Amino acid sequence: MKGQITGRHVLIMVLGFFAVTITVNAVFITQAFRTFRGEDVPRSYMQGVAYNETLAAREAQAVLGWTAAADARLDGVDLVITDRAGEPVTGLMLAGRLRHPADANRDIVLSLVETEAGRYAAAYVAPPGSWRLVVETDGEGPPFTINRPLWLR
The missing domain is CATH 2.60.40.10 (Immunoglobulins)
Known part of the structure; x- marks a missing residue:
């Protein structure tokens, strides 16, 4: 019979669908990590801990005018x-x-x-x-x- 879908055809279609999906996701994830690493400010936690010093420096700058x-x-x-x-x-x-x-x-x-x-x-x-x-x-x-x-x- 011509044009009949068998279990083998369904298996190939499902595997092909997931292969394309996984390949596209891998390309997008790789490009995302290459173009933006996430945290752009080094030692951001330490900057937060020293925030009172930042406020004091801003106040000193405001006094200068x-x-x-x-x-x-x-x-x-x-x-x-x-x-x-x-x-x-x-x-x-x-x-x-x-x-x-x-x-x-x-x-x-x-x-x-x-x-x-x-x-x-x-x-x-x-x-x-x-x-x-x-x-x-x-x-x-x-x-x-x-x-x-x-x-x-």
Whole structure:
């Protein structure tokens, strides 16, 4: 009889269905682990334990009254830091990075140099998209941190 489905046909179809399903799942899981490892912040538990220190540093920064304006582009960033009176803040040693929101391996380290009084600049090449600008003083002088989202076009 032609076209009759036997037990062997059903077994082959069921095994084929599960083989395709398992193969697709294995490919997707492998790609997921290669592109995002999960925890993006190293030692997040210890950061939580030291949160009171973070709050104290934010309070010390608020007392300073410094403000920062950032002009970020695909090829660099200009950062202007002024005090409460609007005067430029000079002589800071700043360490920074452009953080990728999903993959720390794509972060870009910034070498910020003071180009004129209160104006700090760094050159880099970044692809367009969502980023986070993180800049902090290097430990000498008053604590100052900038952490703001950017959309580079």
